[in-house]
Amino acid sequence: MAEIFWMSKPLFRGLSKVDRVTSSNAETLRPSVDGKALLEVAEFLKSAGDSIAHALSKKLSSAWSMPENDIEVQEPIFAYGVDSLVAVEIRYWFLKESKAEVTVFNILESESISKLSVFAAEKSDYVQASLKVDGVQ
Numbered sequence: 389m390a391e392i393f394w395m396s397k398p399l400f401r402g403l404s405k406v407d408r409v410t411s412s413n414a415e416t417l418r419p420s421v422d423g424k425a426l427l428e429v430a431e432f433l434k435s436a437g438d439s440i441a442h443a444l445s446k447k448l449s450s451a452w453s454m455p456e457n458d459i460e461v462q463e464p465i466f467a468y469g470v471d472s473l474v475a476v477e478i479r480y481w482f483l484k485e486s487k488a489e490v491t492v493f494n495i496l497e498s499e500s501i502s503k504l505s506v507f508a509a510e511k512s513d514y515v516q517a518s519l520k521v522d523g524v525q
Contacts, residue, residue, distance in 0.1 A: 427486060427514035436515045437506030440486055444501060447481060461501040472496065487513035 430436035
């Protein structure tokens, strides 16, 4: 099949691959790690936060179509173009993935993705209560 002239432009290059995804390889696109299990077995609040930060980095890289290793967890989340509308989506992502009640204000005002993730771990229903009481270990 001949390629449409505008498909060679960088903005639309990804669209040429959309129809090539089949149901067999679509299964491989799903994450293989169970975030809930990682949070439940975390021995330290920081390790639970690291798990959340890693998952959030994956979400941001997918949303912005950028390599995951380009996202620095020591940077604030707004450095990656997260505004109030995207923060609402991330808020619901925290609720769904880690059962953590995080406000839009917490997301936008956080010093870094790492600190935001530790905060979410503190709020998570999946993280052991003993870790939340002891604080960051």
